[in-house]
Amino acid sequence: MSIQITLDGRTVAALPGETVLQVAQREGVSIPTLCHDPRLDPAAACRTCLVEVSGQRRLQPACAWKVSPGVAVTTQSETITRHRQVLLSMYLADHELDEEGLPITRGRTNDLREMAKTYGTPIRLEPSHPPRDSREDVNPYIGYDPATCILCARCTRYCDEVEAVSAITLKGRGSATTISTVAELSLLDTTCELCGGCIDTCPTGAMYEKKAPRAQGASPLEKVRSTCNFCGVGCQLDLNVQDGRIIKVTSPPAGTTVNDGNLCVKGRFAYDFVHHDERLKTPLIRRQDGQLHPCSWDEALDAAARGLLRVKERHGADSLGFVSSSRCTGEENYLVQKLSRAAFGTNNCHQCAAT
Amino acid sequence: MTNSIPEIRDAELLFVIGSNTTEAHPIIAMEMKRAVRRGAKLIVADPRAIWLTEIADLHLQLKPGTDVWLLNALAHVIIAEDLVDHAFIERHTENFQAVIDAVAEYTPEAAEQVTGVPANHIRTAARWYATTRHAGIYYTLGITEHTHGTDNVYGLANLVLMTGHLGRVSAGMNPLRGQNNVQGANDAGASPIYYPGYQRVDDPAAQAxxxxxxxxxxxxxPGMNLNVMMKKLGAEIRGLYVMGEDIVLSEPNAGRVEEGMNGLDFVVVQDIFPNETMRFADVVLPAACFAEKDGVFTNSDRRVQRVRKAVEPPGQARPDWEILVELSRRCGYEMDYADPGEIYAEMAGLCDKFAGISHERIDREGGRQWPCPTPDHPGTPTLHGDGPLKGKATFQGIAYRPSAELPDPEYPLLLSTGRTLYHYNAATQTRRDAGPNAKQPESFIEMHPRDARRLGVVEGERVDVASRRGTVGAAIKLTRRVKPGCVWMPFHFSEDNVNRLTNDAGDSVTGTGEYKVCAVRVEPRAAAR
Incomplete structure (x- = not known):
């Protein structure tokens, strides 16, 4: 099954149908990309991944070029560097730059800026900033900032190919192209399901999360890997924590976990409940007046223990019921059934979603 | 799931039944969309024209509650046209004759009369499913939330077994779990008949x-299942400990649950937000949410994954496991754990299925899928994959039984309930976020325009929906997703709790309530006329 190709002078194994980029990534050879996302069909649009391929007169995009037996690929050469520098200079001419002469970030990650720093842009082209449409959208989650957009179409392709709702699209021609919706409707009024995959795939921060305050640089951002608490898919997510609060939820990179870099509207955005004012913050106990009143943990736990034991004494262990929760952890479910069986002596224990 | 979520993209055929996957399991739906893009056939069986039907090759739009007819008719075609996997049946199963006998009368033509699905569609679906090698069945509560839910599952298992679609990748029998840790809660023994690891309480060896x-x-x-427990509230059940479920909102026939709650001597509620059940509580214990504690969730494909503490709980709230340890101590039974890792280790030590899994291993290697009997076992993505099944699978012949309550002149519409993309169950979490509220601020009832014309109601109009058990409000949503005679409502809205309408008739084996079929009538509000 396996074929052999030459990669930067080394003989390596590859599978028929694999792209140069896939082989290179496996072999630890770095090829820069902007429009590539492993979840999407190759678009070969940004041209930053061009490589030399034996038998080909022109440079070819590593993301889309499929390997054939015996082919020799070169990923670094003077030609490639020159090409890449010209290309990046053209991107920069189309962008708002900061005092360092690099693309602005607006406090978000911008791969174009990092690439310009890495490869240099010795050629300066006349700046051209055509006005691109930018509208305020009332949807609470997803924003679009054309100033940092490179029109790689990862967002629209994700919307077509992965989420498959085709809510956003490229609009216009040439350098005036922008990202828009049908009839420029708010995303809330389109087929958009607010999954936020467009934000996740955007390489330059042009699609951005409205909820997340921009990093102020004051206290460091910590990412805590966890499992989504909504449905049963078990998506892995990174809780982005700053100053003791979750300020954003992101997905681990594509290809690493069961959700393959994807999240839905609930997993990515519905975390406000964690820090909501209405959370229960103290134990409560029902007093003579028939109302629930705040009390200490000691009083609440003693009352709970006493009340349950009294029911057992009067009516027997099987007059107690323990309702456990498929929202809680495995360990907590283990403890509820142990409490029910070992402490009280009844098997009347069931989790809430026993289907 | 017998198989794994990442295998879906390589399937050649997906048979999705009783699962509105794009709304209930959006990320699994993405894998299904990817499979279809790669050329897989998609058969959707659902009473509603759910989103997946837009990309489906075949939509079997059956009447709610007629699943057994559909499944037996599919089996009838597969047997009649001799598309069964004789070798698999011979080697791995017994009692096939029972299914042959049971489905003999279930011809596609007869099934069409009951289910409303054209006979030729049933034939096509049966042929496609039986003759495709990597063909997987995916289902969820549309199959199980019926008085004949267990029969439905048997009906699906019969199809899997007679075609040998088991023990190979991108095939199998795949229930998609509705909540983050349904699988894990069952695994941990939160069940009236099983200790942790599916060891029966009436098995003396397990007891010992x-x-x-x-x-x-x-x-x-064996203890009472939840459905029975709810019916015995205030009678045989005198005290209740409720952790992390709003039973008054979520259990069927809410009016009866409330009556029962009033008759209890003592109620403890442990949760993260105030809820409806708390109205009946003597003591309320504030708990930490998933972001504030450590532990594991087990997902639909048996993958044990870590939950990690990222932030502190608010005020005095504590992780549920800490509360349980402290409460148990005060009840006279000592529990002593330094952290959830120790609790998991105790459980894994008592269950062969999880013996090879630990917090440390997950931290090091990522989630593991059980069965995973030893620390060097890689886990099991595809069940029954390594050679013959253990023992033999038994076919179950099943016969159609109508749902417990069907429409009649007094309550002429058939109501099903379910989840939407934007909210989650009791919605204590999602209704506190801007996006879901912008998309779906209030309860609604999906109705076919033909029924709406007959009733004289219009899009957006507030109406009363009544069943024999209660009445709630909802806004009319006109759509051809539902068939005439059928209506559909979400269960997310506590102020218009749809479970005041639903029927608490339970499945004869599992006790699962019949959330998917009950009879209602829709009444325009006098004030609005």
Whole structure:
């Protein structure tokens, strides 16, 4: 099954149908990309991944070029560097730059800026900033900032190919192209399901999360890997924590976990409940007046223990019921059934979603 | 799931039944969309024209509650046209004759009369499913939330077994779990008949094992399932401990649950937000949410994954496991754990299925899929994959039984309930976020325009929906997703709790309530006329 190709002078194994980029990534050879996302069909649009391929007169995009037996690929050469520098200079001419002469970030990650720093842009082209449409959208989650957009179409392709709702699209021609919706409707009024995959795939921060305050640089951002608490898919997510609060939820990179870099509207955005004012913050106990009143943990736990034991004494262990929760952890479910069986002596224990 | 979520993209055929996957399991739906893009055939069986039907090759739009007719008719075609996997049946199963006998009368033409699905569609679906090698069945509560839910599952299992679609990748029988840790809660023994790891409470060997581990005598009497418990509130059940479920909102026939709650001597509620059940509580214990504690969730494909503490709980709230340890101590039974890792280790030590899994291993290697009997076992993405099944699978012949309550002149519409993309169950979490509220601020009832014309109601109009058990409000949503005569409502809205309408008739085996079929009528509000 396996074929052999030459990669930067080394003989390596590859599978028929694999792209140069896939082989290179496996072999630890770095090829820069902007429009590539492993979840999407190759678009070969940004041209930053061009490589030399034996038998080909022109440079070819590593993301889309499929390997054939015996082919020799070169990923670094003077030609490639020159090409890449010209290309990046053209991107920069189309962008708002900061005092360092690099693309602005607006406090978000911008791969174009990092690439310009890495490869240099010795050629300066006349700046051209055509006005691109930018509208305020009332949807609470997803924003679009054309100033940092490179029109790689990862967002629209994700919307077509992965989420498959085709809510956003490229609009216009040439350098005036922008990202828009049908009839420029708010995303809330389109087929958009607010999954936020467009934000996740955007390489330059042009699609951005409205909820997340921009990093102020004051206290460091910590990412805590966890499992989504909504449905049963078990998506892995990174809780982005700053100053003791979750300020954003992101997905681990594509290809690493069961959700393959994807999240839905609930997993990515519905975390406000964690820090909501209405959370229960103290134990409560029902007093003579028939109302629930705040009390200490000691009083609440003693009352709970006493009340349950009294029911057992009067009516027997099987007059107690323990309702456990498929929202809680495995360990907590283990403890509820142990409490029910070992402490009280009844098997009347069931989790809430026993289907 | 017998198979794994990442295998879906390589399937050649997906048979999705009773699962509105794009709304209930959006990320699994993405894998299904990817499979279809790669050329897989998609058959959707659902009473509604759910989103997946837009990309489906075949939509079997059956009447709610007629699943057994559809499944038996599919089996009828597969047997009649001799598309069964004789070798698999011979080697791995027994009692096939029972299915042959049971489905003999279920011809596609007869099924069409009952289900409303054209006979030729049933034939096509049966042929496609039986003759495609990597063909997987995916289902969820549309199959199980019926009085004949267990029969539905048997009906699906019969199809899997007679075609040998088991023990190979991108095939199998795949229930998609509705909540983050349904699988894990079952695994951990939060069940009236099973100790952790599916060891029966009435099995003396299992009883001895747990008595030795826990140092106390244990009861061999199977307990009450939740459905039975809810019906015995205030009678046989006198005290209730409720952790992390709003039973008054979520259990069917809410009016009856409330009556029962009033008759209880003592109620403890442990949760993260105030809820409806708390109205009946004597003591309320504030708990930490998933972002504030450590532990594991087990997803639909049996993958044990870590939950990690990222932020502190608010005020005095504590992780549920800490509360349980402290409460148990005060009830006279000592529990002593330094952290959830120790609790998991105790459970894994008592269950062969999870013995190879630990917090440390997940931290090091990522989630593991059980069965995983030893620390060097890689886990099991595809069940029954390594050679013959253990023992033989038994076919179950099943016969159609109508749903417990069907429409009649007094309550002429058939109501099903379910989840939407934007909210989650009791919605204590999602209704506190801007996006879901912008998309779906209030309860609604999906109705076919033909029924709406007959009733004289219009899009957006507030109406009363009544069943024999209660009445709630909802806004009319006109759509051809539902068939005439059928209506559909979400269960997310506590102020218009749809479970005041639903029927608490339970499945004869599992007790699962019949959330998917009950009879209602829709009444325009006098004030609005």
């Amino acid at each position: 094992r747990f008595e030795q581990a826990w140092g106390v005598p244990l009861s061999p009497e």
